[in-house]
Amino acid sequence: MCFADVTCVLCEMELTIRRVKVSTTPDGRVMDLFFITDARELLHTKSRREEAYEKLQSVLGDSVTSCEIESATEDMSSCLQASALLSPLVLEQMFSEVDVIEEQSSRSRSDSRLSVTMDNSLSPVHTLIQIQCGDHKGLLYDIMRTVKDCNIQISYGRFYAGQKGRCEVDLFAVQSDGKKILDQQKQRSMCSRLRTELLRPLRVALVNRGPDAELLVANPVEVSGKGRPLVFYDITLALKNLHRRVFLAEIGRHVVDDREWEVYRVHLGEDDQELSCSVRSKIVDGVTNMLMGWD
Structure with a gap:
């Protein structure tokens, strides 16, 4: 049984893993105990559990001797802390x-230069956020979660992935009140936050x-x-x-x-x-x- 195969199935089913405990018995058998929650909130239903059983069985095959899904007791729930x-x-x-991540980045990517700038001169109603950086998995996620956390709204944008893993992103953005980002301190703060999040996600x-x-x-x-x-x-x-x-x-x-x-x-x-x-x-x-x- 491959541990990664189990986590893959659970992720595909939108079952969030909260904690895992792996135990090995004296006879060489392994028991994996997963504490999970269901993003769909349907794990209490028979159909949802049967779906999980079938998908796990198809991946694990004969290597698994038992697979059970049950509600965690209060004692078990304490393990989630x-x-x-x-x-x-x-x-x-x-x-x-x-x-530290920058050092790792420089070893893994020959061109990891990062630039984040803002421009209010190119649009009468939007602030243009321009990002040039090296590519990585979840790049757009890191950009959008940071922008969202800063309470900035994106009206539209452009993404271009060039050669050697270089990416260019243009975002036309407004504040939550629908106005441009004109405050200089807010601009500097947001540019700094984006640089940090993209450099060390x-x-x-x-x-x-x-x-x-x-x-x-x-x-x-x-x-x-x-x-x-x-x-x-x-x-x-x-x-x-x-x-x-x-x-x-x-x-x-x-x-x-x-x-x-x-x-x-x-x-x-x-x-x-x-x-x-x-x-x-x-x-x-x-x-x-x-x-x-x-x-």
């Missing part, structure tokens, strides 16, 4: 202003969890409360390609500097001392490249 607060060392490693780190290694992936939560889609699937697929198993996984939300982040914590179940610097870098780069859509 985020784990202990992130340590100061982890906070510094993942959320400092040091451009995700944070990836491999840290110690006691004697073992833990992979951390963080993405900002939208003002609406939604997290980034398909993150967990990309993580598990990357680990599958790297031949790394998942011992324990959990998804929690943490507030850092007045901003909410969705943090994926994947316990690899490997002795941290046995992972060389090159192996650690390979894991971080492999997961980052999968999340960002880089070859």
Whole structure:
């Protein structure tokens, strides 16, 4: 049974994974326990559960001996709570202003220059937001979630993907009151926010969890409360390609500097001392490249 195949099916069915626990019995059998919620809110119905059974069975085949879907008890629900607060060392490693992702970007893309400007001279009713940047998976999502969080409305736009992964985006925008963005401070603030979000849409780190290694992936939560889609699937697929198993996984939300982040914590179940610097870098780069859509 492939862990990534299960997460793929759940994502396709709009079943959101909240927490995962993987256990291995003495006879070598593996039990994966997924805590999920249904975006359609239909998981209590017989038809929805049968659909899930059928799709999981078609993917897993004879490798699965049992598959059950049941409502979580109160004791089980307590497992959904985020784990202990992130340590100061982890906070510094993942959320400092040091451009760790920029360094990774420069290694993965030869041309990663980023430019964000605003122009009020080209339209009588709109502010033109011009973005030039390197391409990555979820680029338009990162732009639109940032614009939305800044309470800016997009009337129309243009997207062009050129050679060598370069992208140009033109957005004709107005404020929530329908007027141009004329305030200089607001323009600077929004340009800075877009640069930050496009440069560092995700944070990836491999840290110690006691004697073992833990992979951390963080993405900002939208003002609406939604997290980034398909993150967990990309993580598990990357680990599958790297031949790394998942011992324990959990998804929690943490507030850092007045901003909410969705943090994926994947316990690899490997002795941290046995992972060389090159192996650690390979894991971080492999997961980052999968999340960002880089070859």
